[in-house]
Amino acid sequence: MTVLYKLESFEGPLDLLLHLIDKSEIDIQQISISMITEQYMGYLRSMQELELEVTSEFLVMAATLLAIKSKLLLPKPPVMDMDEYDFYEEEEPDPREDLIRRLTEYRKYKSIAGLLHEKEHERGRIYIREPDDLAPFLPAEDDNPLEGLHMSDLVSALQRALLRADRKPTVARIRRDEISVRDRMRELEGALRGAGPGGRILFSSVLNERMYRQEIVVTFLAVLELMKMKQVSCYQDRLFDDIVMEWRGETASNGFADVEVDY
Numbered sequence: 001m002t003v004l005y006k007l008e009s010f011e012g013p014l015d016l017l018l019h020l021i022d023k024s025e026i027d028i029q030q031i032s033i034s035m036i037t038e039q040y041m042g043y044l045r046s047m048q049e050l051e052l053e054v055t056s057e058f059l060v061m062a063a064t065l066l067a068i069k070s071k072l073l074l075p076k077p078p079v080m081d082m083d084e085y086d087f088y089e090e091e092e093p094d095p096r097e098d099l100i101r102r103l104t105e106y107r108k109y110k111s112i113a114g115l116l117h118e119k120e121h122e123r124g125r126i127y128i129r130e131p132d133d134l135a136p137f138l139p140a141e142d143d144n145p146l147e148g149l150h151m152s153d154l155v156s157a158l159q160r161a162l163l164r165a166d167r168k169p170t171v172a173r174i175r176r177d178e179i180s181v182r183d184r185m186r187e188l189e190g191a192l193r194g195a196g197p198g199g200r201i202l203f204s205s206v207l208n209e210r211m212y213r214q215e216i217v218v219t220f221l222a223v224l225e226l227m228k229m230k231q232v233s234c235y236q237d238r239l240f241d242d243i244v245m246e247w248r249g250e251t252a253s254n255g256f257a258d259v260e261v262d263y
Helices: 013-024 033-049 056-073 097-124 151-166 181-193 213-228
Strands: 078-081 086-089 200-202 232-235 244-247
Touching: 013 033, 013 056, 013 097, 033 056, 056 097, 151 213, 181 200, 181 213, 181 244, 213 232
Parallel strands: none
Antiparallel strands: 078 086, 200 244, 232 244
């Protein structure tokens, strides 16, 4: 006749003790150390008979149970009251108190862990649909001619041009404006249209060393007006590089007649 042994696995000695208490259907506060110790030691003997490894934490708990059992079996020594010359038994703390507290806390955390495991199982049965791509339903937006270009880049280009102009010897003179912003816009349009496929020119190419400060400012304002009208876009290939102007519009030169360019 073959005898089969099946031992349940426990996470630790507290888990084993809690199993023995629940199996005996007793209250933790009314735990019987003698009964629990016998059941606990019987489980360890079964593990040894099956040549299973008994970890040190199970052995420590066995020693703790035996120590508590011994304290409960030992008689309490009488204490003499020196005032009345009488003997009485001193009340000592219950040696089971620490074990009961540990078992109570372990049961609480085990219950919470079981609840979380149920929530995880319920969550695992829920399948979430992947989000759809709603990009085709977004409203179309016009291309920004200033995308990738900050206003500080244009200001820096203007400052560099003004710095080069300041290096020339200046002569105080009174002169009238020789070119307006509108005329400069027409000149830039012609230069961009005549630049070949793509209509691209460098901002520095529309300036030269013979220009005065007023002409540089007028050129800068003309570029801004063309960008405002979305006729020209400006960008840089890399940081601190020269600014590239690209013709984007179809407006003829006479289309600038109504443009407000009074400065």
